[in-house]
Amino acid sequence: MRFWAHAVAVCAAPLFLAGCATVSREQCEAGDWPAIGQTHALQGYPASRLQKVVEDCGRHSIAVDTDAYMQGWRMGVRAYCTPRRGFEDGRGGKRPSFSCPADLAPDYDDARQLGSRLKDADDRVGFQESDLDTAQREIDRLSDSLAALDCTQKTKAERFSCRAERADLRDRLSSARYGMDSARWSLREARRERDAVFEEVTAAYARRFSVRP
Structure with a gap:
C-alpha cells in the first residue's frame, strides 16, 4: 500500500x-x-x-x-526481543516502546529481570561511592577551615571564642573521619554484594539460556 x-x-x-x-x-x-x-x-x-x-x-x-x-x-x-537484549535493557534500565511477541516475551522478560538485579546492585555501589566522595569533601573542607583558623592573632577577648570554634571544628572533623570510615565499609559491602549478585545472575542466565550474558 x-x-x-x-x-x-x-x-x-x-x-x-x-x-x-x-x-x-x-x-x-x-x-x-x-x-x-x-x-x-x-x-x-x-x-x-x-x-x-x-x-x-x-x-x-x-x-x-x-x-x-x-x-x-x-x-x-x-x-x-532476545535474551541478550533483555539482559542489556535490564542492566541499562531500559525497555522498548512495544511488547515483544508472545513466543519471545518470556525469555526476554526473564533475562531483563536478571539484568535489573545487576543494575540494582551497581546502583547501590554508585550510591556508596557518592557517599564516600561527600565524606572526603567534608573532611577536606573542615581541615582547610581548621588550618586557616589562627587564634594567636586574636585579642585576648576574642581568643576564648576562637578556641571554642577550633574545638568545634576538631570535633566535627573527628565525626567526619568516622563517617568516612563507615562509608568505606559500606562501599566494600556494596561491592561484595554486587560481585555476589553478578555471579548469581550470570549463572542463572547461563542455566536458562545455555550461554553467559
Missing part, C-alpha cells in the same frame, strides 16, 4: 527540524522501507513511528510503502 502524506511541521521551530526528523531526505529517496522499519524496531520504537516517517517523507513529496516498512519493523522486533 502506498499513499502520499501532506507536509506537516513536527517541531516548534525550523531550526530544530533536522534534529526532529525520523528519516532524512536521502533515506526517503532511497526508499529502503524494510531496512528503515527494522532499524526503528531495533532502536526500540513502536509501530506508530511509521506515521512520523510518513510525515517526514511527505514533506519531500515522497511516498512511503507502509507495508514494506511494517514488514521490516516486525522483523526488527523479533531481532530485538
Whole structure:
C-alpha cells in the first residue's frame, strides 16, 4: 500500500527540524522501507513511528510503502526481543516502546529481570561511592577551615571564642573521619554484594539460556 502524506511541521521551530526528523531526505529517496522499519524496531520504537516517517517523507513529496516498512519493523522486533537484549535493557534500565511477541516475551522478560538485579546492585555501589566522595569533601573542607583558623592573632577577648570554634571544628572533623570510615565499609559491602549478585545472575542466565550474558 502506498499513499502520499501532506507536509506537516513536527517541531516548534525550523531550526530544530533536522534534529526532529525520523528519516532524512536521502533515506526517503532511497526508499529502503524494510531496512528503515527494522532499524526503528531495533532502536526500540513502536509501530506508530511509521506515521512520523510518513510525515517526514511527505514533506519531500515522497511516498512511503507502509507495508514494506511494517514488514521490516516486525522483523526488527523479533531481532530485538532476545535474551541478550533483555539482559542489556535490564542492566541499562531500559525497555522498548512495544511488547515483544508472545513466543519471545518470556525469555526476554526473564533475562531483563536478571539484568535489573545487576543494575540494582551497581546502583547501590554508585550510591556508596557518592557517599564516600561527600565524606572526603567534608573532611577536606573542615581541615582547610581548621588550618586557616589562627587564634594567636586574636585579642585576648576574642581568643576564648576562637578556641571554642577550633574545638568545634576538631570535633566535627573527628565525626567526619568516622563517617568516612563507615562509608568505606559500606562501599566494600556494596561491592561484595554486587560481585555476589553478578555471579548469581550470570549463572542463572547461563542455566536458562545455555550461554553467559
